[in-house]
Amino acid sequence: NDRLYTDLGEKAGIRKIVEDFTTLSLADPLIAPTFEETNIERFKDKLTLQLCEVSGGPCVYDGLSMKASHDPLGLTQAHFMALVEVLQEAMRQNDIPFGVQNKLLRQLAPMKGDVVSE
Numbered sequence: 001n002d003r004l005y006t007d008l009g010e011k012a013g014i015r016k017i018v019e020d021f022t023t024l025s026l027a028d029p030l031i032a033p034t035f036e037e038t039n040i041e042r043f044k045d046k047l048t049l050q051l052c053e054v055s056g057g058p059c060v061y062d063g064l065s066m067k068a069s070h071d072p073l074g075l076t077q078a079h080f081m082a083l084v085e086v087l088q089e090a091m092r093q094n095d096i097p098f099g100v101q102n103k104l105l106r107q108l109a110p111m112k113g114d115v116v117s118e
């Protein structure tokens with residue numbers, strides 16, 4: 001079922017959401033410091049692939065596991081909540097309807113346990 005993928009604007013729409021999400025994240029006082037040592041271009045490529053895959057699009061995520069990539073960062077619940085807010089804002093900026101936003105967030109929610117370590 002690729003309805004969510006289509007509703008997000010397919011690969012180009014997802015890439016644009018990821019670009020705006022990254023810009024907002026790097027301007028957020030809680031999130032930005034976690035990206036200090038990150039290759040941002042790689043991050044954007046991997047996140048685009050992952051969101052394409054989880055939304056039912058024709059992509060295969062080839063990045064690190066959520067646990068391997070986030071454990072070293074020592075992330076908290078507060079980091080997770082801040083990230084969800086920034087992702088919502090990025091989708092709003094791209095005119096993604098509220099119901100579609102929630103569908104994507106529901107796909108990502110189960111990853112929380114692998115991302116948050118404190």
Ligand code: HEM
Nearest residue numbers: 031034035038046047050063064069079080083108111115
């Ligand atoms: C369900 C929630 C999340 C998802 C789906 C997600 C997704 C991803 C993906 C796909 C990558 C790339 C992995 C790779 O390099 O191969 C990544 C890396 C990263 N994420 Fe997340 N992430 C989530 C939560 C968070 C949170 C809450 C933060 C901090 C507020 C965060 C900060 C980072 C940072 C800093 C990196 C780069 C780490 C490095 O440089 O190696 N992520 N994330």
